[in-house]
Amino acid sequence: MKRLSTEQLLGLDKFVVDDEEAHIEVDRQLCRDCSEKPCCVACPAGLYTVKDAEISFDYAGCLECGTCRVVCPQSGSAIRWRYPRGGFGVQYRYG
Amino acid sequence: MGEEKFTAIVVGAGPAGSTAAMVLAKEGNDVLLIEKGASPGSKNMFGGRMYCHALNRILPNFWEEAPVERAVARETVTFLHGGKAVSLTCRNSDWTKPPYHSVTLLRAEFDSWLASKAEEAGAELACNIRVDDLLTEDGRVVGIRAGEDEILADAVIAADGVNSLLAQKAGLAKMFSPGQVSTGMKQVIELPEETIRDRFGLEGNAGAVQLFVGECTGGMPGGGFLYTNKSSVSLGLVVSASALQRSSVRAPDLMEDFKNNPEILPLIEGGKVAEYSAHLIPEAGLGMMPRIYGDGILVAGDAAGFVLNLGYVIRGMDFAIASGEAAARAVICAKERGDFSGNSLSGYQELLKKSFVLQDLEAYRKVPEFMENERLYAEYPGLLTSIFTNVFSVDGSQPIRLHSKILNRVKESGLSLAQLAVDGWKGATRL
Numbered sequence: 001m002k003r004l005s006t007e008q009l010l011g012l013d014k015f016v017v018d019d020e021e022a023h024i025e026v027d028r029q030l031c032r033d034c035s036e037k038p039c040c041v042a043c044p045a046g047l048y049t050v051k052d053a054e055i056s057f058d059y060a061g062c063l064e065c066g067t068c069r070v071v072c073p074q075s076g077s078a079i080r081w082r083y084p085r086g087g088f089g090v091q092y093r094y095g
Numbered sequence: 096m097g098e099e100k101f102t103a104i105v106v107g108a109g110p111a112g113s114t115a116a117m118v119l120a121k122e123g124n125d126v127l128l129i130e131k132g133a134s135p136g137s138k139n140m141f142g143g144r145m146y147c148h149a150l151n152r153i154l155p156n157f158w159e160e161a162p163v164e165r166a167v168a169r170e171t172v173t174f175l176h177g178g179k180a181v182s183l184t185c186r187n188s189d190w191t192k193p194p195y196h197s198v199t200l201l202r203a204e205f206d207s208w209l210a211s212k213a214e215e216a217g218a219e220l221a222c223n224i225r226v227d228d229l230l231t232e233d234g235r236v237v238g239i240r241a242g243e244d245e246i247l248a249d250a251v252i253a254a255d256g257v258n259s260l261l262a263q264k265a266g267l268a269k270m271f272s273p274g275q276v277s278t279g280m281k282q283v284i285e286l287p288e289e290t291i292r293d294r295f296g297l298e299g300n301a302g303a304v305q306l307f308v309g310e311c312t313g314g315m316p317g318g319g320f321l322y323t324n325k326s327s328v329s330l331g332l333v334v335s336a337s338a339l340q341r342s343s344v345r346a347p348d349l350m351e352d353f354k355n356n357p358e359i360l361p362l363i364e365g366g367k368v369a370e371y372s373a374h375l376i377p378e379a380g381l382g383m384m385p386r387i388y389g390d391g392i393l394v395a396g397d398a399a400g401f402v403l404n405l406g407y408v409i410r411g412m413d414f415a416i417a418s419g420e421a422a423a424r425a426v427i428c429a430k431e432r433g434d435f436s437g438n439s440l441s442g443y444q445e446l447l448k449k450s451f452v453l454q455d456l457e458a459y460r461k462v463p464e465f466m467e468n469e470r471l472y473a474e475y476p477g478l479l480t481s482i483f484t485n486v487f488s489v490d491g492s493q494p495i496r497l498h499s500k501i502l503n504r505v506k507e508s509g510l511s512l513a514q515l516a517v518d519g520w521k522g523a524t525r526l
Contacts, residue, residue, distance in 0.1 A: 001354050001363060006347045009282070009371040016133070038340040044280045044373035046347050063373040066140060066258040067278045070375065071340045075270060080258070083138075086131050086241070087223035094283040094327070094370045095140040095202030 002060045003091055006046035010061045016090035023081075024059045024068070030078040031055035038071040039079070101125045103426050104248040105218075106237055106261055108135035109295060110145075110412050111210040111253030111396025114419030115426075116151065120216035122427055128210065128218050128248065129239070131225040136206025139246070140254075140281060140372040141411060143322025144304055145205075146197045149413035149451075153420055154212065156193065162208050163198040164324035165302025169295065169506050172407055173358060175319075179480035180358045190303045197300045199322045199329070201283070226255070229392070235263060235436070236391035249435045250426045251392045257375045259385075259398030264377070268385030268396055270442035273337035273498055274467070275379035275400075277317055280350045281331030288326045294362055295323055306407065309476030311353045313344055313418035316472050318406070319353055321362065330354065330363060333376060346373075352422045377402045379463045381455050387447075388430035388440045393422040403455055405462060405526055406471075414452050421446040461525045470510070470518060478508045 031037065032054060039055070040050040045063050049056045061085075071079040083089065101124075105116045108130035108357040115464040116128040144167060145271040150157050168191045173182040214220050230238035253261040257276065262268035286294075293294030295303040311440035315338035318340055319365075333349055337347060353359060377383055377400040384401075387394045395401075396415035403410045427441035429435045447453040482504045486497065493505070505512065 001360060001366075003351045003355070004368060009347065012368060012370055013372070023443075032133040036340070039145065041342050041345050042278065042336065042431075044278060044346045044350075046345060057464040063284050063371075065278060066375045067336060067373070068340070069258070070271065070273050070276055081258075083131055084224055086225040087133050088307050089138070090372075091133055091137045092140055092370065092372055092446075094329075095136055095204075095206070095372060 010045055014091045014093060016088050017058060017093060018084050021085055022059045023084040023089065024057070024062060025080040026055055026057045030053055030074055032071060034078065036061045036073055039068045040072070042067050043072045099125070100223070101127045101246070101248040102430060103250045104129060104246060104251055105252045105254055105407065107254040107256055107396070107398070108210040108222075108258065109139050109206055109254060109319040109396060109415065110209060111398070111415035111419035111422075112252065112375055113206065113213045114416045115252050115254060115395060115423040116214045116218040117213035117306040118420050119237060119426060120213060120218040120425035123217070123240050124427070124430070126213075126218040127248070128213055128220045129224050129226055129241070130210070130220065130222045132326060133223055134203075134207050135210035135220070135222070136203040140279070140374050141202060142279065142281065142320045142331060142333075142409065143324070144197050144200045144366070145200060145403075146410055147195050148252070151194055152164075153416065157366040158193070158195055158198060162204040163200045165198045165199045166195040167199060167304050168297065169303040170302035171305040172305065173307050174476040175307055175311055175356065175358060176477040176480040177310065178357060179278055179484050181479050181483045191299070195221040199304070199324050201324060201329075226261065229261060234390060236389065239518065247390070250429065250440065252395055252422045253392060253398050254395045255398050257377050257502050259394065260396050262385050262394045265389055267387070267389050271377070271379070271383050273340055275333070275383045276336050277333045277376045278336055278339055278373060279331060279333045279376050280346060280373045280474050281352070281366050281371070282327055282350065283327050283329055283370045284363050285327045286363070286366045287368050290365070291323050291326065291328065299520075307358070308406070308472060311356060312470070312472060313342065314469065314473030315339070315342060316467060316469060321359070323497065327369065328363060328366070331361070335378070336375070378466070380462050381452065382463055384456075388425070388437050388443050390437045391435050391441055391519050393425060393443050394420050395422045401452060401456070403459055403462075403500045404466065405459065406466060417450055418447060421450060421452070453479065459525070465521055467526045468518065472511055474508060478504060478510065481507070
């Protein structure tokens with residue numbers, strides 16, 4: 001079966017992106033000093049990538065699982081995690 | 096809303112929350128059921144199967160009107176290693192007759208239906224609302240805050256899922272550790288009904304469930320699953336979050352690799368992926384259970400860590416429903432006493448102790464630790480597949496009897512007999 005890229009997979013999902021509030025905020029300074037960056041392998045949506053030694057993260061496309069929050073070695077300080085505001089974020093049609 | 100005070104505010108319209116709201120409303124209580132999604136279920140996903148017993152006790156014969164997919168008639172567990180596979184299949188035609196043993200379903204539709212039952216009973220459902228905080232007075236929970244709105248209630252039932260921020264805010268739960276949860280990923284793959292029947296050998300509305308252990312997770316604790324729906328299959332992987340931290344393969348790539356495994360590919364070939372979803376699964380059982388009651392607050396469902404994974408049986412929804420019901424009963428008793436203190440609400444824990452929820456979690460208390468054993472996901476699938484492929488191989492060489500074939504494979508595997516005996520004994524006594 002043809003492999004789908006993560007972008008293609010996320011393209012199948014319905015999202016209502018909140019342009020005013022990011023539900024996840026990443027402290028790039030703390031992330032720069034993190035040697036492991038497990039978020040980059042563990043995020044099912046592949047939203048964490050490293051560009052020029054800096055963490056690059058986009059909250060649009062988040063499946064709201066909470067994996068990044070739990071795998072982060074500096075849980076609670078490097079990643080500020082909330083659910084999106086009511087009505088925003090992913091909207092599963094199957095689930 | 097503003098001035099009104101509810102008997103209970105239930106946060107989260109999943110199976111625990113909607114059940115709690117329904118049971119409370121049926122007894123004439125003012126209940127507000129709050130959901131952050133645009134509709135109940137729109138934020139929820141699971142593997143794909145609910146064991147029916149818990150809901151059937153509350154809504155007898157619910158399957159006659161509930162949007163369920165297939166009644167599971169066939170269970171298969173498959174060990175995968177290096178292109179080899181060994182499966183055990185169990186079929187029981189009684190499971191396809193009412194009262195159905197278990198059904199596959201899709202959460203967006205099902206959770207909406209269950210929430211509608213709560214509404215029918217008289218609960219007020221409010222969607223598109225994220226609860227930001229709890230309102231407290233002298234340390235007691237007296238309501239919730241959502242944006243600018245503050246809503247009061249005698250009791251709050253936190254049924255807000257595995258990431259329960261409310262249980263944490265209430266000081267009842269600590270943040271869990273990576274070893275206590277797994278990440279689940281799923282793709283819903285559409286296939287014609289007829290193709291599903293043919294490929295899985297099913298009749299009518301009968302369904303199949305397949306679980307996979309071994310190379311699908313790259314030997315990491317976890318496994319693969321496949322649930323047949325009416326005209327789609329739910330295919331996915333579950334991987335321990337602590338193993339994912341150290342994984343060399345990105346989570347979404349594991350999932351794409353799994354789809355192309357020779358055991359999976361023929362089952363989904365020609366299918367069209369309709370949705371990709373992910374969720375955390377509480378795996379540590381009693382080891383991660385928060386305090387489930389406090390002054391003015393109860394915690395139910397995934398938020399309380401009520402999931403049981405035995406490897407071959409994985410349960411969450413039946414625990415969620417039964418805990419939602421028990422939480423509602425505890426609030427009803429507290430109301431009769433006019434006392435919503437933690438002491439008064441502690442009846443919730445007593446009810447759960449008398450039900451399968453805490454009885455099963457207590458009986459299988461040591462399972463989560465057993466399931467962390469990495470040999471279950473790497474060495475043992477390798478050993479099993481090498482034994483069976485050897486047993487079924489014919490090549491004209493010297494005859495070797497069965498027990499020697501098995502012992503030879505054990506020797507090759509590098510596992511000691513003592514290790515096998517210890518793991519075997521633990522498995523047999525804990526599972």
